[in-house]
Every structure is written in structure tokens, then in C-alpha cells.
Amino acid sequence: MKVIFSFFYLFFCSYSCFSQSNYPEPTKTTTRLFYIQHSNNHNTYVYDANIKGGTIDSSQPINEYQIVYTEKGIQKPLSSIQKRLAYGMILEESQPNLLKLHLAASEKIYFYLTYNESEGARVYVTVNKHKLYLDKMFVQLKEGLLGLKAKAEYVLFFGKDYNSGKPITEKIIIK
Numbered sequence: 070m071k072v073i074f075s076f077f078y079l080f081f082c083s084y085s086c087f088s089q090s091n092y093p094e095p096t097k098t099t100t101r102l103f104y105i106q107h108s109n110n111h112n113t114y115v116y117d118a119n120i121k122g123g124t125i126d127s128s129q130p131i132n133e134y135q136i137v138y139t140e141k142g143i144q145k146p147l148s149s150i151q152k153r154l155a156y157g158m159i160l161e162e163s164q165p166n167l168l169k170l171h172l173a174a175s176e177k178i179y180f181y182l183t184y185n186e187s188e189g190a191r192v193y194v195t196v197n198k199h200k201l202y203l204d205k206m207f208v209q210l211k212e213g214l215l216g217l218k219a220k221a222e223y224v225l226f227f228g229k230d231y232n233s234g235k236p237i238t239e240k241i242i243i244k
Contacts (some may be wrong), residue, residue, distance in 0.1 A: 092207075093138055100236075102131065102182070102192045103228075105156065107208040108196050109219065112137040114147070114156045118182065118190030127163045131170070174221075193231055196239035201230035 092106055093113070100117040113136045119126040133156065137143050147156055155174045162169040168182040180203070184190045192203045207225040221243040229238045 070071065080167050093136075093142070095136055100132075100190060101191060103203040103205055105206045107187045108210050112136065113138065114151075116158065116192070118184065120184060120190060123186065125161075125166055125168060125182060125190065127168070130163075130182055131158050132162065133158060193225060194228075196226045196241060199228065199237060199239055201228040201237050201239065202231060 072218045092111055095101070095104055095113055095115055097117040098117060100120065102116045102118055104116065105110075109209045115136060117132045117134075119129050130217055133147050133152070134200065135145050135147060135151070135156075137145055151157065153173055155172070156181070158174040159173055160168060161179065166184040170182060171178065172180070172181045180192050180194055180195055182190065182192050185227050187206050193200060193202075194203050203226060206225045208226070209222045209224075210219040212219050223240055223242045226239045226241070228237060229235065
């Protein structure tokens with residue numbers, strides 16, 4: 070009986086660490102690439118493709134903004150600090166309909182933005198040696214000393230396996 074109880078306890082604990090309860094999901098659009106949410110509040114950082122004339126606009130490939138659910142869900146542009154230090158996308162390389170980017174917060178994960186007319190714009194990443202089309206990310210934050218300088222504890226990547234299309238979740242623990 071203890072073994073069965075232990076199994077269910079471990080399953081429940083590991084499942085609950087992968088879930089976010091009561092988080093709003095932004096309305097899906099034809100240009101939506103992915104969005105990021107974090108544990109401090111329900112505000113959401115959204116990334117939409119900027120397609121012009123059947124190709125990705127290489128001068129501004131992604132429209133980045135936030136949905137401020139703490140202010141009745143209004144949409145606001147990212148602040149200059151958010152763009153420079155955390156949620157802004159930095160372009161690394163550009164080819165027609167294939168761009169390599171990274172978040173301002175980290176150069177450890179690269180985001181590849183692709184576009185074709187049949188599938189539209191999509192972003193794929195490689196996390197823990199798994200390639201996936203990204204739908205959303207969740208960042209679990211922990212407070213720093215005296216409640217200042219919140220730091221990421223881990224990041225969950227939700228999407229679909231690049232090859233099979235099956236749902237997949239990958240977790241990176243931040244050290």
C-alpha cells in the first residue's frame with residue numbers, strides 16, 4: 070500500500086509542477102507564434118509574426134507586446150527595459166522565411182521563425198535535445214534577496230514535437 074501511495078504522491082507532485090492553474094490563454098490569431106507567462110502574475114507576453122507580401126518582414130519579423138490581465142486585459146507594447154533585458158527578441162541571422170532569434174534574457178535557446186503559405190508562421194526550438202514547435206512558455210520565478218531581483222527557477226516549453234506533431238512539454242532548470 071505504501072508503494073502505491075508513494076507512486077500517486079510522486080505523480081501528483083510532478084504533474085502539479087507542470088501546471089499553471091487559472092492562467093488566461095490569449096485568443097489565438099493567424100499570426101500568433103507563442104506566448105510567455107510567469108508565476109508572479111497572469112500578465113502575458115505575446116509574439117506574433119509580421120508577414121508582408123507572403124514573406125517574413127526581416128526588418129521587424131515579430132510583433133512583441135503584453136496583455137496586462139492585471140489591468141482588465143489591455144494590450145500594451147513592451148517597455149524598453151522589458152525589450153532590452155527580458156522579453157525582446159534579438160535577430161541573430163536572417164534568410165528568406167527562416168530567421169534565427171533569441172530572447173534578450175538569454176542566448177542559450179535559439180528560436181527559429183519559419184514561414185510557408187500552407188502552414189503559416191511557426192517558431193521551433195530545441196530543448197533537452199527535443200525539437201518542438203513552440204506554443205507557449207511558462208517561467209517559474211523565485212524572489213531574490215529581500216524580495217528584489219526575481220530570478221527564473223525553471224522554464225516550461227509547451228508545443229508539438231517537430232516530427233510527430235504530438236504534444237510535448239520540456240523543462241529547463243535554471244542554475
